[in-house]
Amino acid sequence: MKPSCGVNMSHQSLNEYGSPMPLEMEGFIGDFRRKARLNPDCLFARFDGQPLLFGTLDDASETVAEGLRRMGLESGDRVAVMMRNSPNALAVIYGLAKAGIIWVPLNAQLRGDGLRYILEHCEPGAIICDEDLQQTIRDSGAALTGIPLVISSCSSPSLNLDDMFEARGSAVDRTTTPDPLDLFAIMYTSGTTGRPKGVEVSHSMIRLAADAVAQLSEAAPKDVFFVWEPFYHVGGAQVLILPIIRDVSLAMVDRFSASRFWSQVRDYEATHIHYLGGILQILLKQPESRDDSSNPVRIAWGGGCPKEIWTQFEDRFGVSIRECYGMTEASSITTCNTNGVVGSVGRPMPWFSVQVLDVAAAEVSPGEKGEIVVRTDRNGAIFKGYYRNPDATASALRDGALRTGDLGSFDEDGNLFFHGRMTDSVRCKGENVSAWEVEHVAAEYPLIEECAMIGVAAEIGEQDIKLFVKPKAGVTVDPSELSAWLSLRLAPFQNPRYIAVIDTFEYTPSHRIMKHRLARDTENCFDRLSRGGLSHGILLSP
Numbered sequence: 001m002k003p004s005c006g007v008n009m010s011h012q013s014l015n016e017y018g019s020p021m022p023l024e025m026e027g028f029i030g031d032f033r034r035k036a037r038l039n040p041d042c043l044f045a046r047f048d049g050q051p052l053l054f055g056t057l058d059d060a061s062e063t064v065a066e067g068l069r070r071m072g073l074e075s076g077d078r079v080a081v082m083m084r085n086s087p088n089a090l091a092v093i094y095g096l097a098k099a100g101i102i103w104v105p106l107n108a109q110l111r112g113d114g115l116r117y118i119l120e121h122c123e124p125g126a127i128i129c130d131e132d133l134q135q136t137i138r139d140s141g142a143a144l145t146g147i148p149l150v151i152s153s154c155s156s157p158s159l160n161l162d163d164m165f166e167a168r169g170s171a172v173d174r175t176t177t178p179d180p181l182d183l184f185a186i187m188y189t190s191g192t193t194g195r196p197k198g199v200e201v202s203h204s205m206i207r208l209a210a211d212a213v214a215q216l217s218e219a220a221p222k223d224v225f226f227v228w229e230p231f232y233h234v235g236g237a238q239v240l241i242l243p244i245i246r247d248v249s250l251a252m253v254d255r256f257s258a259s260r261f262w263s264q265v266r267d268y269e270a271t272h273i274h275y276l277g278g279i280l281q282i283l284l285k286q287p288e289s290r291d292d293s294s295n296p297v298r299i300a301w302g303g304g305c306p307k308e309i310w311t312q313f314e315d316r317f318g319v320s321i322r323e324c325y326g327m328t329e330a331s332s333i334t335t336c337n338t339n340g341v342v343g344s345v346g347r348p349m350p351w352f353s354v355q356v357l358d359v360a361a362a363e364v365s366p367g368e369k370g371e372i373v374v375r376t377d378r379n380g381a382i383f384k385g386y387y388r389n390p391d392a393t394a395s396a397l398r399d400g401a402l403r404t405g406d407l408g409s410f411d412e413d414g415n416l417f418f419h420g421r422m423t424d425s426v427r428c429k430g431e432n433v434s435a436w437e438v439e440h441v442a443a444e445y446p447l448i449e450e451c452a453m454i455g456v457a458a459e460i461g462e463q464d465i466k467l468f469v470k471p472k473a474g475v476t477v478d479p480s481e482l483s484a485w486l487s488l489r490l491a492p493f494q495n496p497r498y499i500a501v502i503d504t505f506e507y508t509p510s511h512r513i514m515k516h517r518l519a520r521d522t523e524n525c526f527d528r529l530s531r532g533g534l535s536h537g538i539l540l541s542p
Contacts (some may be wrong), residue, residue: 005042005054005247027180027203028210029097033058035526045057045227045250048270050158054243057090065097067165071148073125075100075178078126078186082106082133085231085254087159088152092128093240097203100178101125103185103244104198106231108133110489111439115140117195118188121388127151127166172221186387187234187328190425190434198387199328201234209234210241212333212349216324217272221247225416226270226297228256233430235276235302236329258282265295265526273319274413275302277430280313280462285460291447292364293318304430304462306449309341325418329383332372335416340397344415345408351378354416356408357400364409369419372408373399415429424515427462429489429493438496441466441489447475447484450505452513453496466525467496468518470505477501479526500525 010538032054035042037093040055072077079101085091096103104122106115108130119127119142128150129137137149156161178184184206186386213219219242229236229249251268261283265273280300293316300313301322310321325345325491328334335354337346348354355363356370376382385393396403404474407419421427424435435453452472457493471477479499486495506514 005465011437016050016072026157026183026207028207028241028244029094029177030177031089032094032506033098033177033243039138043249045252047085047252049289050266052090052159053390054273056109056159057087058540060087060091060161061094062368063161064091065099067128067344068099070165071126073099073101075182076102078102078104079124080106080119080122080127081133082103082108082127082129082137082385083231083340084108084130085152085154085227085236085252086130086163087507089231089492090240091159091161091185092152093237097178097184100182102183105185105187105237107232108230109493110286111136111491112140114196114437114494116142118198121195121384122186122188122198123204128152153421175290178203178204180207183531185237187237189233189328190273190437192394194434194436196437197389197392199384200385200387202383204382205331205383206238208351208378208381209238209332212324212331212336213242213327214348215300215541216247216322216333216336216338218322218338219246219248219272221246223250223298223324224269225249225272225274226268226436227252227274229274229276230253234332235274237276240331249373253519259446261286262292262295269296271296271298273297275300276304277427278458279430280305280309281460284309284313284316288316292316293317302526303345304427305534310342310474320511323408325408325416327374327398327404327406329375329404329536331493332379334374337415339415341411341413341415343417344411345418346416347414348374348416350383352376354408356410356416360415361399364506366410366412369407369409371419371422372406372416373401373403374404381489426453426465428455428458428465429461431491431493433465433494437466438467438490438494442469442482442486442496443488445469445477445485447471447477448474448482450513452505452515452518454518454520456522464498464522465494465496466500466518466520466522468500468505483526483528495528497528498522498525 036054042054043051044054044057045052106334126148129153131153150164153163160404181201182203183200184203187199187201188196190196229241231237251270253264275444297319300319300324303324305321305323314321321335323345324333325335333341335348336348353375355373357373358364358370405422407422409417426433438453448469449472450503452468454466456463456466469477506517
């Protein structure tokens with residue numbers, strides 16, 4: 001039996017789920033330092049099997065904080081971080097938080113114009129990246145003159161900061177902590193009609209997100225959370241706070257692997273797994289085994305479990321599904337389903353209220369669809385705005401509420417059901433993909449006159465991307481060549497799976513392409529994952 005090393009939270013009252021209520025405007029750095037000081041040998045996480053203790057992470061993150069200060073960075077400055085999951089990445093994230101410097105996580109798959117935009121928009125005081133990603137950053141075309149580039153040369157399960165920062169200098173006052181409403185991160189989410197928007201996430205918001213995870217997942221002492229999701233995604237970032245506020249540990253791997261998933265889970269004795277996108281479908285497609293239900297997992301929690309596979313997954317693997325709904329803008333998790341209503345994303349967290357409104361901002365009746373609108377009376381639970389984007393902020397925050405742009409409905413018992421985005425984006429491989437972003441890049445292809453992107457039904461996950469292209473007069477577009485060209489300029493999850501070359505589009509009177517008229521079938525068009533290019537269902541990879 002492992003010794004208990006949890007933070008004493010007995011001063012908090014319990015909510016309707018029987019879990020401690022999160023404190024008003026509470027951060028996490030003070031509790032992290034306190035736990036590391038009182039119990040430095042407490043296990044924070046295992047990464048690829050190697051233990052990472054609170055005391056070790058505390059010391060390493062202080063090294064990062066001091067190194068950043070010696071570079072001249074101050075509280076409130078921004079640092080862009082392009083790192084894959086590793087102990088070094090953990091030390092960087094906690095070091096930034098300790099120093100009061102704002103973390104700007106970059107998706108490690110980004111490249112080209114999409115990466116350039118974020119780097120130039122956030123204007124970082126420094127960039128930290130894995131060694132093999134430095135050329136991707138330099139090739140993005142971003143104006144980086146005078147911006148220090150700090151290289152992490154080690155991605156092994158052990159901490160190695162020697163090549164990143166000089167040896168520790170003068171002592172740092174560990175009694176000072178950022179204000180809970182100070183910015184912890186600017187997390188860029190894909191836009192739906194324009195460029196990505198930088199969600200301003202405070203220290204209290206990410207703490208509240210972790211509290212929501214604990215409640216959704218019914219976290220108990222000694223539980224082990226299996227973590228495969230990248231830290232630069234809010235789904236991964238929020239879990240990094242869990243070992244501080246609950247007596248749990250993390251079991252981390254460098255990436256998701258369907259073939260190794262359950263063996264890794266068993267090796268770690270993980271009690272919780274996280275899902276999004278098509279993860280559950282991918283796991284169900286693996287060959288069945290008599291040992292499928294012989295695993296230590298108690299709960300699978302996340303978003304995007306189709307109603308059709310809910311009970312199928314539970315029955316095969318012997319776990320309970322805990323579905324949720326939320327946005328980065330509202331501390332990640334807005335509703336959670338702990339009562340087992342199949343297909344529902346549950347009921348609001350105690351600090352949120354949720355309405356479903358029609359176009360006239362009136363509440364709709366149970367069973368009717370409308371826009372999901374979120375309110376709170378807890379200071380700091382909803383973001384204050386998008387970084388340097390007042391128009392987008394004004395559109396999202398209206399009348400004291402967050403207008404999510406998502407469709408939902410309530411049943412008679414107050415359970416919320418999610419029905420997709422109202423705006424022009426596609427949910428692909430767990431990521432929101434902006435049609436505007438993909439079309440903006442594809443339109444630069446020399447042979448294309450116009451293009452349009454839509455989502456189509458996916459074999460695995462929510463949707464796949466289909467791109468329609470109209471060639472310039474007198475030329476021919478080779479879809480395979482276009483696909484290869486796009487692969488150099490888009491992240492893999494943004495790169496269209498299907499490409500259809502057409503003669504013309506149908507337009508509205510204002511000459512907007514009528515996307516609802518575009519064919520959603522995938523026959524007789526280029527399929528990036530199929531042999532020979534044409535879509536005929538023979539896949540090279542899952």
